[in-house]
Amino acid sequence: MPQTADTHEPDAATTPANVTTAEAEAFMRKRSLDDYTLLDVRQTWEYDEAHLPGARLVPLTELADRLGEVPRDKPVLTYCRSGGRSSAAAGLLAGQGYTALNILGGITAWQGAAAEGGLDQGLSYLPAAASMADILALAYAMEANLGDFYARxxxxxxxxxxxxLQRLARFEEGHKAMVLRLARSHAPDVDEAALLARAREITAVEGGYGPQEASARLCAVKATRRDVLETAMAFEAQALDLYLRATSRAADLEAAAVLKELAVEEKKHMAVVGRMLDRTPS
Incomplete structure (x- = not known):
């Protein structure tokens, strides 16, 4: 009987398990972001074109020399374009004592959301030295700007x-309130006016897209309900990916903790949009 993600997880083995994209998506959906490593073993240019949100890029040709970058204390899900390179990567990892899960079919078979851009995509808004206040102002501004974008x-x-679109605009009002609650959990005297004032010069929408990029994705076309939801999913996936990439280079533990909390919230937002997509005919 073939091993699946859940049957294979408890112990490392000398051979990896194969999981379908649906099984991999369910595996990640049920777990916190800290409970697994998602590893992209393609080349850099492939990652730049599209990658799974939050994936760590270590090309297969470099993996043996960079094993120290892959945590050993949690399962590793590997993927590539169609499953060949990731199978080799999973085999290498399993042979070194990792619990490795190879995603069959790779990103070609993936039906969920994907992010795009290189490792620095959107990070101009989140420099390594960004303070907690800077991060929260950016998050608040991006939620507000995306809500305005949907309304327009x-x-x-x-x-x-x-x-x-009107419903999504209302969601962003709730997301702004979430950022405000998060800010107050770290600094109880923060108020909405202070966040708004700090965020006023920021024009980006979620994921670090500029207003022109955002408009090109939706406003310039005759969008159907499904088009709108797929675009919304792309924005949320890009935001999740941005926060996770920023977490790895944050200047201090407080900033890293806030970025991780924002990433967790974006994962929840993706799940909400995903449920809406599931109820929308193709």
Whole structure:
């Protein structure tokens, strides 16, 4: 009987387990972001074109020399374009005592959200020296700007698309409130006016997209309900990916903790949009 992600997880083995993309997605959805490592073993240019949110890039050709970058105390899910290189990577890891899960079909078979851009994508908004206050101001601004973007786009001819855009705009109001609660959990005297003032000069929407990039993704086309939701999923995936990449280079533990909390929230937002997509015909 073939091993699956859940049956294989408890102990490292000398051979890796193979999991389908659906099994891998379910595995990650049920776990916190700290409970596994998602490893992209393709080349840098492939990662730049598209990658799974939060994936760590270590090309297969470099993996043997960079094992120290891959935590040993948690399962590692490997993927590539179609499953060949990731199978070799999983075998190498398993042979070194890791619990390794190879995602069959790779990113080609992946049906979930993907992020794009290189390792520095969007990080101009989140420099390594960014303080907790800087990070929270950026998060607040990006949620606010995305809500405004959805509201502006809710003027097309498709009534279902218009309705979902209006709903997404309301979601962003809730997401702004989440950032405010997070800010107050770290600094109880923070108020919304202070966050807004600090965020006023930031024009980016979630994930670090500029306003023109965001508009090109949705407002310039006749969007259906499904188009809108897929675009929303892309924004949330990009935000998750941005926060996780920023976490790894944060200047201090407080900033890293806030970035991780924001990433957890983006994972929840993706799940909400995913459920909406599941109820939308292709």
């Amino acid at each position: 786009c809710a003027s097309g001819e498709d009534e279902e698309a218009k309705a979902v």
